[in-house]
Amino acid sequence: MVNNDTPATDGGGEASAAEETGTRRSNRFKKLDERAVTEDGFVNEWPDVGFVAMESPNDPAPSITVDDGQIVEMDGKDRDEFDFIDRFIADYAINVERAEDAMDVDSESFARDLVDINVPREEIVELSTAMTPAKLVSVVNHLDIAEIIMAMKKMRTRQTPGNQCHVTSVEDNVAQIAADAAEAALRGFYEVENTVGVARMAPLTALAQQIGAQCGRGGVITQCAVEEATELELGMRGMTGYAETVSVYGTEDVFKDGDDTPWSKAFLASGYASRGLKMRYTSGAGAELNMGQAEGKSMLYLETRCILVTKGCGVQGLQNGGISCIAIPTSVPAGVKEVAAENLITMMADLEVASGNDQTFTHSDKRRTARMMPQFLAGTDFIFSGYSAVPNYDNMFAGSTFDSSDFDEYNVMQRDLQVEGGTRPVDEETVLEYRERAVKALQTVFEELGFPPITDEEVDAAIYADGSKDMPERSTAEDIEAAEELLEDGVTGADVVKILAKNGFETIAQNMLGILKGRVAGDYIQTSGIFEGDGEFDIVSAVNDPNEYQGPGTGFRLEGERWEEKKDIRFAVDPEDI
Amino acid sequence: MAHAQQQTRTLELTETGVATEGTATDEVVISISAGFNELKDETLAGVNLADVLREMMAGIEEEGLTPRVVRFTDTLDLGVIGLRGAKLSGSGISIGIQTRGTTLIHQEDLVPLSNLELFPQAPLIDLETFRAIGKNAARYAKGETPEPVPVANDPMARPKYQALAAVWHIKEMQYKDEDKEPMELEVSF
Numbered sequence: 001m002v003n004n005d006t007p008a009t010d011g012g013g014e015a016s017a018a019e020e021t022g023t024r025r026s027n028r029f030k031k032l033d034e035r036a037v038t039e040d041g042f043v044n045e046w047p048d049v050g051f052v053a054m055e056s057p058n059d060p061a062p063s064i065t066v067d068d069g070q071i072v073e074m075d076g077k078d079r080d081e082f083d084f085i086d087r088f089i090a091d092y093a094i095n096v097e098r099a100e101d102a103m104d105v106d107s108e109s110f111a112r113d114l115v116d117i118n119v120p121r122e123e124i125v126e127l128s129t130a131m132t133p134a135k136l137v138s139v140v141n142h143l144d145i146a147e148i149i150m151a152m153k154k155m156r157t158r159q160t161p162g163n164q165c166h167v168t169s170v171e172d173n174v175a176q177i178a179a180d181a182a183e184a185a186l187r188g189f190y191e192v193e194n195t196v197g198v199a200r201m202a203p204l205t206a207l208a209q210q211i212g213a214q215c216g217r218g219g220v221i222t223q224c225a226v227e228e229a230t231e232l233e234l235g236m237r238g239m240t241g242y243a244e245t246v247s248v249y250g251t252e253d254v255f256k257d258g259d260d261t262p263w264s265k266a267f268l269a270s271g272y273a274s275r276g277l278k279m280r281y282t283s284g285a286g287a288e289l290n291m292g293q294a295e296g297k298s299m300l301y302l303e304t305r306c307i308l309v310t311k312g313c314g315v316q317g318l319q320n321g322g323i324s325c326i327a328i329p330t331s332v333p334a335g336v337k338e339v340a341a342e343n344l345i346t347m348m349a350d351l352e353v354a355s356g357n358d359q360t361f362t363h364s365d366k367r368r369t370a371r372m373m374p375q376f377l378a379g380t381d382f383i384f385s386g387y388s389a390v391p392n393y394d395n396m397f398a399g400s401t402f403d404s405s406d407f408d409e410y411n412v413m414q415r416d417l418q419v420e421g422g423t424r425p426v427d428e429e430t431v432l433e434y435r436e437r438a439v440k441a442l443q444t445v446f447e448e449l450g451f452p453p454i455t456d457e458e459v460d461a462a463i464y465a466d467g468s469k470d471m472p473e474r475s476t477a478e479d480i481e482a483a484e485e486l487l488e489d490g491v492t493g494a495d496v497v498k499i500l501a502k503n504g505f506e507t508i509a510q511n512m513l514g515i516l517k518g519r520v521a522g523d524y525i526q527t528s529g530i531f532e533g534d535g536e537f538d539i540v541s542a543v544n545d546p547n548e549y550q551g552p553g554t555g556f557r558l559e560g561e562r563w564e565e566k567k568d569i570r571f572a573v574d575p576e577d578i
Numbered sequence: 579m580a581h582a583q584q585q586t587r588t589l590e591l592t593e594t595g596v597a598t599e600g601t602a603t604d605e606v607v608i609s610i611s612a613g614f615n616e617l618k619d620e621t622l623a624g625v626n627l628a629d630v631l632r633e634m635m636a637g638i639e640e641e642g643l644t645p646r647v648v649r650f651t652d653t654l655d656l657g658v659i660g661l662r663g664a665k666l667s668g669s670g671i672s673i674g675i676q677t678r679g680t681t682l683i684h685q686e687d688l689v690p691l692s693n694l695e696l697f698p699q700a701p702l703i704d705l706e707t708f709r710a711i712g713k714n715a716a717r718y719a720k721g722e723t724p725e726p727v728p729v730a731n732d733p734m735a736r737p738k739y740q741a742l743a744a745v746w747h748i749k750e751m752q753y754k755d756e757d758k759e760p761m762e763l764e765v766s767f
Contacts, residue, residue, distance in 0.1 A: 039734070039737065039738055040737050040738065041737060041738055041739060041740065041741040041742050042741070043741045043742075043745065049748050051744075051745075170729065170731045197726075197729040197731075198695065198726045198729070199692055199693060199694075199696065200694075226692075227689060227691040227692040228691070229689065229692075230692060257653070257655050257658075258655075259690070286744070289744055289748070290740075290743075290744045290747065291747070292654070292744075292747045292748040292750070292751040293751075325740065325744075326736075326740075327736045327737050327739075327740035327741055328740055328741050328744050331740075331741035332741075359736060360733045360734065360736050360737055361736065361737050361740075362737050363734055363737055363738075392733040393731060393733065394731070395731070395733060396731065398698070398699065398731070398733060398735065398736050399731075399732075399733020399734070399736065400733075403733075475725070476725055476726055477723050477724065477725045477726075480723070481723070
């Protein structure tokens with residue numbers, strides 16, 4: 001990009017053209033050109049290759065033919081023309097018994113049922129789980145954004161909304177990760193997710209994160225997003241408690257590029273399920289386009305295929321909402337609406353949804369908040385599939401829409417609108433206390449395992465750090481050796497529990513043991529399962545906390561203790577003190 | 579961005595035949611993608627590809643090793659071209675790079691998505707980093723355990739470049755030829 005100081009819009013460049021030709025410019029427009037939003041990448045629609053969020057002219061029309069209990073024609077294709085995704089969806093993801101009834105329903109009238117408080121969720125799911133991809137898309141295309149919000153409120157699987165965060169470090173600094181995971185857990189996140197700058201660091205960062213999280217609140221589950229086989233191994237070893245980096249795609253070519261098929265993904269899913277590990281898939285608008293293989297279809301249509309592949313694999317949930325390709329749908333018209341629509345279709349498939357809002361797509365504070373509002377107002381199982389609990393410069397998922405510097409604003413927004421956003425206000429003193437305990441526990445575990453020592457200087461820095469810039473240098477090469485040793489020596493979560501218990505960190509040990517026991521029981525692999533309470537390991541899921549919203553006075557309401565907690569932000573003035 | 583510097587270097591890549599499995603343990607393969615220097619002669623961030631290749635090769639040579647450049651045309655997947663380059667490399671080490679600048683260091687016994695070092699944010703990789711990547715690849719080839727090249731992280735790289743990167747990728751797909759074998763290239767600047 002040959003840029004002068006004026007941030008021209010990407011690809012276009014018209015903004016600076018006038019200046020170059022010496023044309024006199026409007027001061028208003030010059031000022032507007034300085035706004036953050038002009039730094040974002042915007043692209044005009046190009047439906048031939050799939051650069052279109054919703055309603056591509058190449059999307060198929062809904063149709064179905066069932067013969068002897070088998071789908072023999074779907075969305076305009078005969079069975080012998082099916083690609084492997086069509087075939088998988090037809091055979092495993094659609095309730096064939098109800099398919100003809102579901103397809104007979106008028107799409108607009110079904111869209112109305114979605115927002116009608118008098119039509120209960122079960123009635124919708126009965127038919128929405130019997131629809132083809134094109135049918136689901138045609139239903140949701142009838143909704144505007146306010147109606148999508150209303151439908152989400154009713155359709156998410158678990159009644160109580162929650163949140164997930166990222167805890168990562170650009171230096172993969174383990175002391176910092178342990179302390180930040182403790183703080184994140186204290187702030188109310190149900191799930192904490194890590195990834196790495198250097199792939200081989202994963203065993204250590206996963207370990208640091210788990211110890212930190214269990215210090216912050218017993219029952220927070222953790223994952224480490226790395227290459228799929230490594231991620232499974234870390235889970236099996238008890239270094240993590242769930243996984244979500246299992247990607248599925250909406251076109252056969254993209255699947256094949258990744259050496260995968262829906263069947264291979266189903267096989268991987270069974271690997272997790274058989275070990276009692278919670279798992280969800282990952283997809284999201286724009287991925288197929290990013291790979292150059294969108295077949296001219298709209299992002300929403302291809303994403304709907306991903307949702308149904310997930311359903312067909314028997315997986316309990318999905319993270320979608322753009323996710324790592326979010327800047328692609330949001331670069332085209334109706335892209336933000338599209339990501340809300342894909343979240344809604346996931347709910348209509350009766351799956352848990354972690355609804356995105358994680359990765360950065362804009363330079364504009366207003367735009368990132370606006371993108372979040374549908375999921376925030378409606379409430380989803382996880383409003384963010386990764387709120388950055390560290391500064392964005394440390395966020396190794398390439399940044400999140402909200403980060404640690406937004407904690408107070410996010411809490412205030414919950415207070416302003418009386419909405420459960422999944423975080424709570426905390427006080428500085430308690431945070432420091434938890435950060436200290438977490439990093440000291442990790443220091444001890446490192447010492448006992450003979451890993452490169454975490455010095456007292458590092459412990460002190462980690463307690464007070466905002467991010468890795470506040471941390472002393474640490475040798476990544478030495479840590480990588482330790483990480484390899486951890487894998488070679490067969491160290492497991494149980495070994496870590498023993499070390500913690502022996503060295504006076506009994507509560508953390510108990511909590512980490514609770515996570516391991518949870519895997520044996522396997523109850524938290526029910527749809528949308530989380531652990532509530534602190535160290536009590538109460539499972540809340542779509543089974544025992546189903547979404548029963550049916551209009552005013554029903555469903556989840558932010559009240560009682562949770563509401564009292566939200567009200568108490570740290571800089572509010574008490575009138576009695578004046 | 580680090581481009582408006584010296585006079586523009588030009589890059590000529592000449593095919594010398596199908597790339598074969600190397601036996602020299604002192605070589606590092608640089609795997610380039612289908613449209614490298616064909617679709618564009620600079621990365622997404624405007625860094626001249628001639629300079630990019632020259633810095634990586636210099637980094638390898640600085641460690642006393644020899645670079646080999648191979649173009650993969652049958653796939654654009656960086657994990658795959660990186661890994662296949664490593665399998666062709668006598669040392670088992672390769673650097674994979676796409677036209678837009680996304681780069682990794684790979685080793686023959688790993689799986690495509692698990693690599694030695696990855697630089698996913700193409701717009702953040704400057705010439706100094708490309709040289710360091712060459713140097714580190716050579717050090718892995720010698721069996722050393724170097725400190726990984728520091729990974730740059732800019733949370734705003736995605737909003738600025740991702741959609742554009744997708745457009746580039748779609749255009750680079752037009753250079754893909756599924757039937758063509760990886761080709762050994764002679765490099766001249």
